[in-house]
Amino acid sequence: MNSVAEPLPRNVGADGEEAEGTGKALPIIFHYWNIARRRLWLILAILIAALAAGLVMTLLAQPLYTATTRIEIARQQANVTSFEGVQARDMGQNLEFYSTQYDLLKARSLAERVAKDLRLARDADFVKIYGLDQDEDSLPTNAGFGQLSSEQLKKREARATDILLDGVSISPIRGSALVDIHFSSPSPGLSARIANNWATSFVQQSMDRRFASTSDARRFLETRLEGLRERLQQSERALVDYAASQKIVRLSDTQSVDGKTRTTQTLARADVESINAELAKAVADRVAAEARMSASARNRSSAEGLVNPALNNLRSRRAEVAGEYAKLLVQFEPEYPAARALKDQLNAIDASIAGEERRVGDAISSTYRAAVDRESQLRSRLDSMLSLLSGQDRASIQYNIYQREVDTNRQLYESLLQRYKEIGVAGVATNNISIVDPAIAPVNPSSPRLMLNLALALLAGMGLAGIAVVVLENLDEGIREPAQLSAALQLPILGVIPDSGDLTSVELISDPKSELSEAYMTVRTNLALTTDHGLPRTLSLTSSAPAEGKSTSSLVLAATIARVGRSVILVDVDLRKPSVWNYLGLRNEGGVSNFLTGQTDWQTWVQKTELKNLSFLAAGPIPPSAADLLSSDRLKLLINELSQHYDHVVLDSPPLLGLSDAPLIAQVVEGVIYVTEAQRTSVRAAQQxxxxxxxxxxxxxxxxxxxxxxxxxGYGYGYGYGYGYGRDNDTLDEGTR
Incomplete structure (x- = not known):
């Protein structure tokens, strides 16, 4: 009795579960909806708190006014000359150009320029609005700006720069070259003033950067041109000297579009190409001759033999003589003179055919040897030519190096010289950045916005509620769902028993249409599938802790089995805290403990119940050591004797945790049913x-x-079994909830 029953087919729920009776997995949305229903009040509390916090923060927030200046960044900058400036004229066509411009609009250097242009570190309104003087404890409250030290002024300018960067935002208008510069501050006039100066400073900074790059480019080109001139002269002299020393002669030289000299052909290379082509043909001829020779060796009737006229004539003549010989053999013996003459003629023809075939084979072998010799000669010639070519190529490598150096230096020198001339004569290009709409002082504040803040607070509350629910769901070890029980314990689910509320078990057992009775009928049906002989003859029910429905399940399951005409006895073996006798309204004057202590007449303590075919054997007086009594052989003797008088024996065992009674009882029955209470029993306790x-x-x-x-x-485990039994509406409603 040590094998675990195989899992029964079941309808699972939620996390990978299947819907009741459908065999299809429920959508995961039902699982999340179920969690939300269980944690509804927590979710509502968090959402309300988040909305309240958003409302309070909005009401307490300082109003900000946003001013906007619109500028245009042209794709190309105008040029008064035909020469290109330092920056490419078509650079604006690249996406990188606009991304660079947007980043430059938010650069710290631009913010520092605006702060200095507007003298914000000395602006009384700006200092008061942003509290720049709060950290300057050494100065009196009414101190003028002339009393600021250079260090204090630098600190104010740095803080002003940080404030500008925090308040400015850049918004490109999609599909156009327009860009909006927004600045937000508590003062409408200050916002407009800073936004306009930001655009003006950006235009001026762009022009300064272009002028600076042109001046730097001229100085750089002058230095580079002088160095390239000397390098070009040296490389040309080195090329001429090396060509004279190595006596390098080219058959043909070409010059590419970019002005580089390229060598296309040499005499040695032409010879190698010719010999290599002949070698390829020789290899093909040798392979073909080798194939013919192999075919001739494998089959005497080779292709050459089939097209040979002499062989064909001999074979034709042999066929004629063989026919005449066969006709004579029909009438005469082989020793007949005419037949013997034809036989000799056949032998002579066969000898001629064999000689001719040898001649054909010798011709094929001769052709193969000739092909091999030609291939060997050509390969030897090619090797010698390759050695010669290799020497010439090694010399050409250094020559090409000198030649490339000359070409490179000449191109660099000519291009830099041309560029230097263009920059020298190029005029000042007009600016490609212009102000379209200057900023005006806003009338209404741009923030805070109540509805937006409430929406954001609602989203934040939903996120916090989700996190809280996830944390609580993961910390909750209680078994809530049948599928969770099956996955955690690796056990089949025999049945799911609904909560009977305030009704007692006896009241529900008396009504076969009750949800409790229907649920235990399912348990009885599934239990019949666990053994090869149907319902187990002896079984016990146990749980992890008291009050999980173990005793109720024992009573109702025994009554459900007895209802189908089987004689059942319910035995209360919870010798520490018996309770079944109280449910049935019977006595507990004697029973199991009496038998285990040595009394043999157990039938004296068997009591009849109000339920048909159901008997009851109480636990009897509580012994001082229940474990010692249950570990004796008399418990097994009692179960065997009860099995001889009743069809089924159902034992109500004590809980498992902290006690050794249940494992001892499990040794004397066919199997055990584990009972657990929904949302109470933890997964860890059940596993233990x-x-x-x-x-x-x-x-x-x-x-x-x-x-x-x-x-x-809501996983499909409800038991609305009142359907079709004519029960009143109230009962039906309660059964389907």
Whole structure:
């Protein structure tokens, strides 16, 4: 009895579960919807708190006014001459150009220029609005700006620069060359003044940068031209000297479009190409001759033999003589003179055919040897020519190096000289940046915006609520769903028992149409599939902790089995805290503990219940050491005797954690049913309980999830069994919730 029952087919839910009766996986949205329903009040509380915080922050925030200046950054800058400036005229066509301009509009150097142009470090309104003087404790409150030290002035300018960078924003207008410069501050006039100066400073900075780059380019070109002139002269002299010393002669030289000299052909290279072509033909001839020789060696009737006229004539003559010989053999013996003459003639013809075939084979071999000799000669000639070519190529490498150096130096010198001339005569180009709409002082504040802030607060609240729900769901170890129970314990689910509310088990058992009865009918049906002989003859029910529905499940399951005409006895073996006798309204004067202590007449303590075919054996007086009694052989003897008198024996065992009773009881029954309460039993406790049973070699039939409320989860585990039984509307409503 140490094997674990195979998992029964089940309809699973939520995390990879299948919908009830459909065999299809439920969408993951149902799982999230279910979690949201369980944590509804927490989610609502977080959302309300986030909205309240957003409202308070909006009401307390300082109003800001945003001024906007619109500028145009042209794709090309106008040029009064036909010469190109330092910057390419078509550079604006590149996306990188506009990205660079946007970054330059937000550069710190531009912010520093604006701060200095507007003298913001000495502007009373700016200093007051942003509190630049709060850190200057050494100065009196009414100190003038002339009393500022250079260090204090630099600090104010640095802080002003940071404030400008924080307040400015750049907004390119999609599909155009227009860019909006926004600046936000608590003062409308200050915002307009800074936005306009920002655009003006950007235009001036762009022009200064272009003028500076032109001056730098001229100085750079002058230095480079002098050095390139000397390098060109040296490289030309080196080329002439090396060509004279090596006696290098080219058959033909060409010059590319870019002015570089290229050598196209030499005599040695032409010879190598010719010999290489002949060698390729020789290799092909040798391969063909080798193939013919191989075919001739494998088959005497080779292609050459088939087209040979002499062989064909001999074969034709042999066929005629063989025919005449065959006709004579029909009438005469082989020793007949005429037949013997034809036989001799056949032998002579065969000898001639064999000689002719040898001659053909010798001709093929001779052709193959000739092809091999030609290939060898050509390959030897090619090797010698390659050696010669290699020597010439080694000499040409250095020559080409000198030639490339001359070409490169000449091109660099000519291009730089031309560029130097163009920059020298090029006029000043007009600016490609212009101000389209100057900023005006805004009338209404741009921020804070109440609806936007509330929307952002709502999004933030949703994010916080999601994080809180995820954390709580992961910290919650309680078993909530049947699929969770099956995945955690690796056990089949025998049944899911709905929460019966305030009704007692006896009241629900008496009504076969109740949800509880229907649920345990499902347990009984699934339990019949766990063994090859149907319902187990003996079984026990246990749980991790008390009050998880173990005793109720034992009673209702026994009653459900008895309802189909089987004789069932319910045995309360919880010798520490028996409770089943109280549910049935019976006595606990004697029972299991009496038998285990040595009394043999157990039938004296068997009590009849109000339920048909169901008997009850109470636990009896509570012994001082229940574990010692249960570890004796008398428990097994009791179960065997009960099995002889009843069809099924159902045992209500004590809880597992902290006690050794349940594993001892599991040794004397066919198997064990593990009972766990929804949303109470933790996964860790359940796993430890199952591990103890498996260590004791107990057979586990499956698990039952009790006190399950389907309306809290929505996974298809509800039990609306009132359908079709004529129950009143209130009962139907409660059964389907």
């Amino acid at each position: 309980s199952i591990a103890r049973l498996r260590q004791g070699k107990a057979r586990l039939f499956g698990a039952i999830l009790t006190k399950y409320r389907s309306e809290q989860h």
